[in-house]
Every structure is written in C-alpha cells, then in structure tokens.
Amino acid sequence: RKEVEQDPGPFNVPEGATVAFNCTYSNSASQSFFWYRQDCRKEPKLLMSVYSSGNEDGRFTAQLNRASQYISLLIRDSKLSDSATYLCVVRYQTGANNLFFGTGTRLTVIP
Amino acid sequence: DADVTQTPRNRITKTGKRIMLECSQTKGHDRMYWYRQDPGLGLRLIYYSFDVKDINKGEISDGYSVSRQAQAKFSLSLESAIPNQTALYFCATSFRVGSTGSNEQFFGPGTRLTVL
Numbered sequence: 001r002k003e004v005e006q007d008p009g010p011f012n013v014p015e016g017a018t019v020a021f022n023c024t025y026s027n028s029a030s031q032s033f034f035w036y037r038q039d040c041r042k043e044p045k046l047l048m049s050v051y052s053s054g055n056e057d058g059r060f061t062a063q064l065n066r067a068s069q070y071i072s073l074l075i076r077d078s079k080l081s082d083s084a085t086y087l088c089v090v091r092y093q094t095g096a097n098n099l100f101f102g103t104g105t106r107l108t109v110i111p
Numbered sequence: 112d113a114d115v116t117q118t119p120r121n122r123i124t125k126t127g128k129r130i131m132l133e134c135s136q137t138k139g140h141d142r143m144y145w146y147r148q149d150p151g152l153g154l155r156l157i158y159y160s161f162d163v164k165d166i167n168k169g170e171i172s173d174g175y176s177v178s179r180q181a182q183a184k185f186s187l188s189l190e191s192a193i194p195n196q197t198a199l200y201f202c203a204t205s206f207r208v209g210s211t212g213s214n215e216q217f218f219g220p221g222t223r224l225t226v227l
Contacts, residue, residue, distance in 0.1 A: 008151075034215075043201060043218035044154070087153070098169070099216060103153040 003027060006088050006102035014110050017078050021105045023071045023088030032091040033064055035073050037084045038104060044087055047073075078109045114138045115219040117202050123225045130189040132222050134202030142205045143185035144216065145169075145177060147198040154201065160185055161207075192226040199223050 006023045013019045025033075033050035048055065050062040050071055061074040071088055088102035115136045124130055134143065145157040146169075156169030158177040166177055174196060176188045189196055200223075203216040 004153075041221075043220055045218070046215045049215075098156055098159070101154040103151060 002102075003100040004088050004090050004102035006105050008103055008105060010106040010108055012108045012110055013078055015078055015080060017109075018074065018076045019078055019107060020075075021073045021086055021088075021107075023073075023102055025069050025071070025088075025090045025100075027090070027092050028066075028069060030069075030090045030092040033062075033071050034089040034091075034099075035060075035062060035071075036087040036089055036101075038087055039084045044101075047086070075107075078107075080109050080111060083107055083109045115202060115204055115217055117200075117219040117222050119222060120220065121223045123227065124192055125227050126191075126193055128192050128226075130192050130224065132187045132189075132200055132202075132224070134185045134187070134219055136183050136202075136204045136217075136219075138204055138217060139182075140204035140206050140217070141182060142207065143179065144203040144205075145175075145185065145187045146201045146203065147171070147196075148201060148221075149198050157187065157200075189224075189226075192224075194226045197224060197226045 004025050035047040036044040037047040038044040048057050048062055050064045054063045059076045063072045085104040085106045087104045090100045118133045141162050144159045146154040148154045155171050157175050158169050160166050160179045163179050178186050199221050201221050202219040205216045
C-alpha cells in the first residue's frame with residue numbers, strides 16, 4: 001500500500017469553478033501535512049501546509065481529518081494559472097523527517 | 112539566481128556508463144536530498160544528508176551513491192546506469208526541522224536523465 005494516495009485526475013474545470021482534491025495517508029503516526037504544486041516540467045513548490053484546525057490562504061483551503069487519515073485541498077474561483085499538478089505530502093517523525101509524496105492530481109482550468 | 116541549482120539539466124547516456132548529477136545550494140540549509148520522479152509513482156527518496164558527515168539511504172538507494180562534498184554541494188552518482196534509471200531527478204534542501212515545525216523542502220529545477 002502506498003504511503004500517500006491521491007486521485008490522479010485529470011480534473012478539467014472551467015474558470016471560476018470550485019474544485020476539491022482528496023488524499024489519504026496510511027501511517028497514523030504522520031505529523032505534518034502539505035500541498036505542493038508542480039507545474040509541467042518544473043520542480044515542486046510548497047503551496048501550503050495543512051494544520052489540524054484547517055487553514056485558508058486566499059482561494060485555497062486545506063483540511064485535515066486525522067481520524068480518517070484524509071487531507072483535502074479546495075480551490076475556489078479557479079484561475080487559468082491554477083493549472084498544475086497538486087501533490088499531497090506527508091511527514092512522519094522518523095530520524096529522517098522524510099517527506100512522502102503522493103503521485104499528484106492534475107488540474108486543468110479551461111477558459 | 113536560483114537558490115538550488117542542478118547540473119546537467121538534461122543527459123542522455125548509455126547502459127553501463129557512470130553518471131554524476133550535481134546539486135548546489137545557496138540557501139544555507141544543512142539538509143539535502145535526492146529524489147527521482149517517475150510517471151505514476153510520484154517522487155521517491157534516493158538518499159539524504161543532514162550534514163557533511165551524515166549520509167543516509169532513502170527508499171530506493173540501490174544502484175546509486177552520493178557524496179556531500181560541502182554543506183552546499185550534494186552529488187548523486189549512478190555507477191553503472193541502466194534503462195530503468197531513466198527518470199526526472201530532483202535535488203532538494205531544507206532546514207533542520209524543529210519539534211513542531213514544518214519541513215518545507217526547496218527543490219532544484221531537476222535533471223532529466225535518459226539511459227539508452
């Protein structure tokens with residue numbers, strides 16, 4: 001079983017739409033959670049951390065459900081520039097403090 | 112200038128050749144990482160280093176070796192390249208993680224390696 005699982009998509013949505021991505025993780029000892037964004041042929045970049053109480057950054061809202069081992073990302077009022085692959089990332093407390101990456105969900109926002 | 116740089120950006124090589132991928136950073140981070148990315152598999156950790164004298168295997172270290180020449184430099188070697196090592200390779204850096212802190216990793220632009 002993969003450490004982090006995501007729906008690969010693709011999600012094709014019109015501009016202005018609201019879209020949600022989900023992610024599940026297998027290790028209940030996971031401590032930190034993130035969404036990274038990766039544009040085509042580019043490196044991943046941190047989009048936002050995910051806090052237990054949920055958090056919002058402009059049009060982006062992240063939620064964490066520890067009981068269900070589930071993370072979500074909601075994007076409101078989608079822009080063309082939101083087209084990218086969104087990676088769900090989990091860290092649990094090991095000596096490495098490694099990050100475990102999901103395979104990513106591809107989003108295309110259509111004019 | 113980019114904070115994390117990788118060279119080369121693209122490389123085509125033949126089976127059995129020795130290849131070195133280099134990573135340099137100006138962020139002053141103590142931790143450095145090498146990942147590979149394959150379609151449908153996401154990023155997987157190859158090796159990581161917490162400082163110059165600390166090298167650790169990641170999830171998929173077989174067939175790879177690394178060298179941390181300085182705090183700012185971390186190189187990845189494929190001693191005898193094989194076709195299934197064809198992938199996109201990323202170097203990343205981060206600060207030491209505090210007990211409650213996040214662990215943002217900053218990635219280089221990637222090296223696309225093709226082994227024929």
